[in-house]
Amino acid sequence: MIGDDSIEAVASIGAILRNLNLGKTRVTSAGVAILVGHVPKLENLSLSHTLVDDLAMSYIGMMPSLKLVDLNNTIINGMNSFTQTKLLS
Numbered sequence: 001m002i003g004d005d006s007i008e009a010v011a012s013i014g015a016i017l018r019n020l021n022l023g024k025t026r027v028t029s030a031g032v033a034i035l036v037g038h039v040p041k042l043e044n045l046s047l048s049h050t051l052v053d054d055l056a057m058s059y060i061g062m063m064p065s066l067k068l069v070d071l072n073n074t075i076i077n078g079m080n081s082f083t084q085t086k087l088l089s
Contacts, residue, residue, distance in 0.1 A: 004031035014038035023048040023070065028054040046070040064074045 003026035010020065017039050022031075023046040032052055035042075036059050045063070047056070048070045054077055060069055 001026055002032070004028055007031040007034045011038035014042070015040060017042050017088055019044045021046040022050060025050055027052065027057065029053050032056045032059045035059070039063060039065075041065050047074060048072040050074055052076060055063045 002022065007027065008015075011034050014035065015038070018041055020035075020039070020042060027047065028051045032047070033055075042063055043065055045060070045066060045068070050070070051074075052071070053075045056074075059075065060066065
């Protein structure tokens with residue numbers, strides 16, 4: 001199963017990614033941190049059913065092209081009732 005250790009491989013091709021679905025993986029906030037600076041064109045990110053927590057929000061904020069983030073069923077406080085969060089640009 002994909003976890004934080006696999007994110008480095010994703011980051012290596014990150015310059016071309018626009019959509020990334022990490023839903024139902026073992027990715028944590030540390031994995032999201034690895035993506036920062038490597039996914040300049042990423043617009044849609046699914047982190048549903050992962051182990052990301054409140055710390056991930058600061059890393060998500062560092063991804064300038066993100067428009068939509070799915071945080072359904074994560075351990076981010078206050079986000080479990082939302083399926084998707086649309087980011088303001």
